[in-house]
Amino acid sequence: MKKFFACVLAATLLSATVQAQQVQPIDGIAVVVDEGVILQSELDRAVGNIRAQYAGRAAQLPPPDVLERQVAERLVLLKLQVARAEATGVRVSDQEVDQAIAGIAGQNRASVEQLRAQLAADGTSFDQFRDSIRDELLVQRLRQRFAQTQVSVSDAEVDAALEAQQATGQQYHLAHILVALPEGATPEQIATGEEKILGIKSLLDRGEMDFAAAAVRYSDSPNALEGGDLGWRGENEIPAAFANLVRQMAPGQVTAPIRGPSGFQLLQLVETRDAGQGGPSVVTQVRASHILIRVDENTSAAEAKAQADTLHARIVGGADFAALAREHSEDPSSQAAGGDLGWFTPDQFGPDFGAQVSALADSAVSTPFRTQAGWHIVQRTGTREADVGNENQRAQARETIGRRKLEEEWNQFLREMRGEAFVDFRTGNATADAAETAPEAPATGD
Structure with missing residues (x-):
């Protein structure tokens, strides 16, 4: 929850909640999502705050139409998750929202009233903030429920993970760039995706852009605006298809394009560290x-x-x-x-x-x-x-394996939910085709 509270202020910027307050005449519908909508004001506010986060680094952001589409897709996914949570009986009480807000204020060494004043100074109403916190709690609980019903870890998997940890004792800081493909992609879509990922790889190889900037500009992954950062992972948290590759890479190295279930990927090993071994506890x-x-x-x-x-x-x-x-x-x-x-x-x-x-x-x-x-x-x-030294090691291994499995299953769940949803982009920029985000003729040079 600490990490959740630390990040939730940024997550506020991507809230898909339709406010109950009166809509100004100039406001319009940016996206229709099943039976709900995302207002243009919500999308503009989210895009504006992403730009604020990149103050001084605006060159790393993609073109305006692509950025708007990335943010709109995030809002769509959030709205779909909130709707699914509510439809399956997930509830969050007003008291729980108040406790979460108090926790966020405490993390920022402020009172709730000081937090309210800061939000007002930033142009965010407190009601919008409350709704975004409620949405984040709903999604968090939906994910927890999903984990309980869809993810299991066997003793054999734990044994194998501990054996691998003893052999290497390494953790890996990873980042990735995804060029997504739809399910049942046509040969033309596959060819376009492959051309795009090869173009991105060529840009990186020629040193024209660093990996994080390329992820922000070109990746289709939900974490694109975070530079594709996947954080620190042990070997048992890395899919088997990638683990052997990562083990042989040097820090800073980027893989050749890899075809996976969600599309084409580039994987970067940012750095490594010793995971350490637990003693008696x-x-x-x-x-x-x-x-x-x-x-x-x-x-x-x-x-x-x-x-x-x-x-x-x-x-x-x-x-x-x-x-x-x-x-x-x-x-x-x-x-x-x-x-x-x-x-x-x-x-x-x-x-x-x-x-x-x-x-x-x-x-x-x-x-x-x-x-x-x-x-x-x-x-x-x-x-x-x-x-409980050995018991703790087993518990940690079980947790990391479960986390990796949850990530894979959850991402598949999100892809299926997004694919089944009715989504109609009404705003002009957000309707830009994703293929337009590809670098222009990167393989040929200037």
């Missing part, structure tokens, strides 16, 4: 069981709390906790075990849950409390000191 673990009553489209927060209060009263009255968990808990991973979560560090399931468990004595039962998942009742059953 002794931590305090607790063991606990819980009963979860979810808040969703079928159960309101008030109804979930009332059910949790009733179950708590029964436990206080002598009912068996495990039996009630098996009968009523809505956590599929622990329900069959009577709510038993096994041994874990208090912060493993998030700060709200961890604070409640830490405050309990062994054998004690909490009063009902709320987290993002719903209403919980927790019974703490034990405490121990444990060396």
Whole structure:
């Protein structure tokens, strides 16, 4: 969440929320997205703020029509994700939005009122800001739900990742440029995409543009405006098709064009570093069981709390906790075990849950409390000191593999959602064909 809060101010600039306020007559519809719209004022505001971020580096930005199309596509994707989240029952309360805004203000060492004043000075209304935060939280939860249902990591995959880590101990900072191809691309579309990626590679080889600037100008990837930066990754976070290539590259080197499921790519190894090896790590673990009553489209927060209060009263009255968990808990991973979560560090399931468990004595039962998942009742059953060095390594490997799988599956999900959507660009510049973003005859020189 810290990273989310640090980045969310920039994400505000790309909010696709249609404001409830009265639209001025000069405002128009820039893009129709299924049953919603993106207003020209939203698109102009987002483009303007991207330009502000590149103050002093305007030459790195693509031509105005291409920049507008890139930003419009981001807004389209955000609107589609928000719509999908709402359609599948994902909800964010006003209180949760307020907490997120307070967190953002704290990250910027400001009060909420100071943040409000800064937004006004930057030309962004507080209502627009609130709506953008709500949208980002909705998308975040949609992604979390997607990960829980679509991504799994086997013990064999963890074993292989740890073996590879011990062999190399390296992490890689990567960046990429994508020339996207539609599903079922025609031979002509493939040829055009190949010509474009070869042109970009030629520009890089001749030193006419650095990789980050080329990504901003020519890449079709959602992270194009960040210079195509993919961040630091271990080998188990890199698709197998690329891992062997990356292992043999020197920092600064760029691959030849690679054909992947989403189109043609160029991959750059920015730098490497030693991942390090974890040693013994002794931590305090607790063991606990819980009963979860979810808040969703079928159960309101008030109804979930009332059910949790009733179950708590029964436990206080002598009912068996495990039996009630098996009968009523809505956590599929622990329900069959009577709510038993096994041994874990208090912060493993998030700060709200961890604070409640830490405050309990062994054998004690909490009063009902709320987290993002719903209403919980927790019974703490034990405490121990444990060396979790190897366990932590396995957990980290499982997390990084899951992150890599999630990225692949999520990007495919976004491509499919975008392909199925009705999107009509009404603004003149945003209708520019993507093929026009290709460098002009780069392979021939001047």
